Amino acid sequence: MKKSIFTFIVCLLFTVAQGQSVDKIDEIAVQVIEHATFAITWNGKTILFDPSVEKGKLHNVQSPDLILITDIHGDHFNIATLENLDLSKATLIVPQAVADQLPEKFRRNIHVLKNGEETDLTGIKIEAVPMYNLPAAEESFHTKGRGNGYVLTLGTKRVYISGDTEDIPEMRTLKDIYLAFVCMNLPYTMTINQAADAVLSFKPKIVYPYHYRGQNGKSDISTFKQLVNSKDKSIRVLIRDWYLSK
Template identity: 35%
Template sequence: MTATDTLMTKNGHELHIGFLGHGSLRFDCLGRTLYIDPVAMFADYTDAPKADLILVTHHHDDHCDPALIKQLLKPDGEVISTETVVGQLGYGTPMHNGEVRRIDDLLTIEAIPAYNTTAGRDCFHPHTGRDNGYLLTLDGVRIYVSGDSEPTPEMLALRDLDVVFLPVNQPYTMTVDQAVATVRALHPALFYPYHTGQTDFVTDLEQLADRLNGSGTEVRIRPMA
């Protein structure tokens, strides 16, 4: 059973967020279904709704599952991703760092650079423009899904965010200290730590939530190992 939260959009419609494990998310609003980084190893997609749009942050196999993408996509659905992923799939639309794309009246997407900033970690996610995070404006709700990234100038410059997803598994993404500082800088209404497992280092999510008490940001911990 997929864990799901329901939020209200700025226009009074229900927005359902599905937590599909690790870095995989689903957003349902006004009859439209959007996936970010769906991967079969983290959830059962047997009865999952078909996708109008799939966004992929980068090509690593815990984020990009070509067989599942093909299975989920509606005949008229679209894949938007990086040049690397589009090349790997053999179809889809590339979106580059800094690019903004208006899909329709419901959804606008901005590609935010995703990369490591700690010395010695750039072998995972280099600062070359290769990988994306995504800023969604979905029926007026601004949702930032960072992908695999540490705090970057481009990330920290974002403002007026309603919902933020930041990755907190080590050694590939953010430490608790980095995540706390980033949430305090971005000051979203709602923060979800995600991408929390798949390594031998266990992130203390309760400590993360405790350190953000009184910050003005609600922290919700969902099953995203």
């Protein structure tokens, strides 16, 4: 059988407590937790993103090697959640605004990144990329330069985490993204139409709509999938329920 240029296999491995699922995407395991919180396991390393949920929703997460926090808002940065984690081997990667609010006990092993900076930790390249609202103004929910989106290089795969952003030029011009996590909720980030347009611009191989609960409920992520795939069927949109208990 002739092989396609892009071979994709997503295998649902198992369901864990609180209804959370773990997806095996090639050598990357993705554990959906809630809203902006999720974990990736790769090459024996566990990376936890924006831990901001109650303790019981994290007890199936391996002790993290890396914790990436995008912004200062409570659905991304929660000191009580950090206190409930085993941080004995963890490095926290944060923007300066988060570092400024961390209690002293968490500052022993942090790495501050600004937009445009990068580092290599535990064999993982981490790039901090912009995330902000348009127009970029001081009264915006997310001002330019305060928070970070991230691009991680896991072996040969580039993974993009949008954080709270609109469809900014810096997202539209991303290159060679294999796996993306893209937010969509009003009034804080963007509409499903904006998110779809952005995804169609930078063309990740696989995309999770996440962070999709806003002031008036949840965004219609099924329609987001339709908007993307009506124009590009090659982009795999993975629909997961990030709010099983809500």
